[in-house]
Amino acid sequence: MKLLLSIADRFDRLPRCLCLATLLSLLPIVISGCGESSATHAFATATSEIEALATEASKRDPEQQVRARGAKVFGHYCAICHGETGAGDGFNSFSLKVPPRNFAEAEFWTTTTRQRTEQVISDGGTAAGGSVLMPAWKGTLSREQIRDVAAYLRLLPDIHAAFLAAEEAAAAAEEAADE
């Protein structure tokens, strides 16, 4: 601003109004230019911790969401017999005459189809010639939930393997700590 006015002063004998008018027409452009650069500076800092935390949850990809939903249904309804990681070792499994299916065996998944899995969940063990001890869930779970949990079951061999590896690592760490 000062600079502009001092330039204007030098041309004091010129038709002043003309000169000032030109300068004034430039002013808003100059000022807005300055304003913009400082504004973007002040606000273009890295995302704050609170925002990063807030968007974390919404950024999950769809496959993970199916997995999370399936895990929720499995944990609530199935794990009590089939085990937390699907190895057929839930706490109620020991009271059952016919042991619950072990989903952690990768081979099992080569002998069955997704459709069949969904059918057994919907209509119970007898629907596929299995035991009556597996109830029909179609009255309790929505079709969507059954689809989610069926998709989740196929991930159980990997989840169970990861669980075993983590347990082993923890045991090894404990042993190392003892020594």
Next chain:
Amino acid sequence: MTQKRLWRSKVVLLIASLVVLQCLIEAAYDEHSTEWRTHQEAYATALEEQPRDTETPGVEFPVELRQSYLKHLDLNRVDRCTTCHVGIDNPSFKDAVQPLTAHSGDLLTSHPPDRFGCTICHEGQGRATDKDAAHGHVPHWTKPLLTGDLTQATCAKCHRDDPIPGAPVLAQGRRLIRELGCTGCHQAGDLMTDHPVGPRLDAIGSKVSRRWLNRWLKDPQATLPGATMPHYGLTDPSANALAAWLMTFRDDEIESHADEEGDYDAGAGVYREAQCIVCHVTKLDYADNPVGGNIGPNLLQLGNKVHQSWMISFFRDPHRFLPHTKMPRFHFSEEEALDLSQFTYEEWVDFDILDAEDAAPELPPDEPEQIALGQRLYEELGCAGCHELSGTKPAPKAPDLSFIGSAPLHQFSFGHANIRRSLPDFFYTKMRSPELLRPVFHLPRDGNAAEAIWTHLRPASAFAGAAELPAEPGSGQLTAILRSTQQAGFLDGSLSLPEGSEAAQADWLAAHLNGTSAFNPHRMPNFRLTRDDAKAITVALMSLTEDTVSSRRYEVPARERAVFNPSDDFGRLERNYRCLSCHSIRDSGDLLASDLTWEGSRVNREWLYHYLNKPYSMRRTITLAMPIFHFPDDESKFMADYMSQVFVDTSIGADWYAHQNEANAERGKALFDAKGCIACHQMHGSGGDVGPSLTTQVPEFPHGTWVGDKLRGGWIYQWLKDPQALLPDTIEPDLNLSDQDARDLTAFLLTLKNPEFQKGSE
């Protein structure tokens, strides 16, 4: 000369005109190649490339400004967000990169953008069309964009209910604001609680050990993991002074029990009957994880904290000491209370702490000045916000939070925190590390530096101790300040003023004190919150705004809640035994134990009466059950009668009562086998342990009760038809039974009656 000047001015004019012309051209070019055009073109290309049926023609996608105009009176906004976010309602853009991404979740189906727009929930500057301006990241725009969980803060603009479905983070934040006692000092709209969250402190001197109190005041979370009391950053001398004053509150009646001794083993029996573990952590498992409930405090170091004499009085009548506690008033005799206190005192004690205390030098007797300083600290820190103590002033008022979410940014002091200047960042930092936000003290250029430091010390009266500032200005004053701040523990006792001019000394002192909390005018303590809890409170604070929508078209009124608080005899008994600490009745209480709302329609009166007298677990794998209260007979009779007559819904099982003569128990037995019920329920010694046993055997209780003794036919029928309707979270599968099947199965279950129980109740 004139010619030359004229020529010069012409050149200047020419240059200026050229500049203006260029600006105009640039402006026009800018306008043509705006960000949003690029985005829309990218969207159009992506649409073209999408695989589609050859028969359906491609949709024409014009590149243009898009907006939703919400003309209704109190919304009156224009949102042009969809100009860039063109794909928000196109599910096939779920995985596209921003700004073309589809809106996450299914919120848009219930909140269509043409009716609600975007900024009502997400804030930001709806009319703007370039990114920074539209997201509100420009100066003077007070409501920048909210994303992710932060968006839940705006749900409360229209939704009056609490909790709001679909806004769990907001609900968690509101719950925390109530539970942490924020409203003891702050006003916070409808989040106010009706009683202080901390225990009443009368007789505290007869309750806790002095060394424990010193440790606790210095660092509550380190003393008791999970403690709600925040960290005040007290120095050793100030914690000691505060403890000295609190210890003066004594009760002779309690101390008269000081020399009594009980029987440990008998106390262990009382402990088991009272089922303390349901509410309190009372032991550690093999991996040192705490075992027990979280309704009451962790008891593992109770013996290090509380005097046995206080426990005796407390066990007999907890409500006298803690009027708002969830702990019931048990019917302990004087002897039982004494035995239990003996067990408590010996069982839950950390011997390492005892040894360390014994080895430590004895505390010097408290001086009257210390006690006086303690009282000033109690008032200054705002302890009265959470604790009741006779004869003390109410806590000093902290800033009103009722509309804090719409307060202008310049009202907040960001101190020396290196964070973005925005409200959510301020709240989050205030929750996690309030000390970062304390203002920095600047020495005045003119005037007496020592006096300026003295008046800014916080709180001058409390921390400066008894010392007075000498009247003569000079280094004598600075030395006095140094000494009192050392006494209050802000500065290391070995420091002394450096040689040099008085101004240099004042600079030195101010710089050292700026590193401590001596100048902090804010009382806000550090709650040591986790990141998620701090985030939840941030969301809840952001939701406290003036910016509410009151139009009937948008407002979602609060759901009516039936609060259970009768003034009759049952209400009196409930308040005595605090049934609602575990059970729920209508919308009140907790879901730890069964819901009693329709208890009268669920169980037989006879069974209820027996159960109240001698509770037991229905599952052999679970030993926890309701405590044995030793109700007087008239009380358990009254409660059984009341519940079976008042907590009744005649529509439950109405169909069963009308058609029970058509039921066939034999067919029911066949169904019972065919449906695999035995997988989850025990019957005559075989079966699973997921649901309750159908033939409960209780060694201590010779009768035992079976399902036919306990449940009413109508309830069983209704339960079999639709279990989730009666108990939404139950994992009992809904087997889609026909009416006749449900009737037959009910008839079979009702045949399961224990002949012993039947004999006993006759």
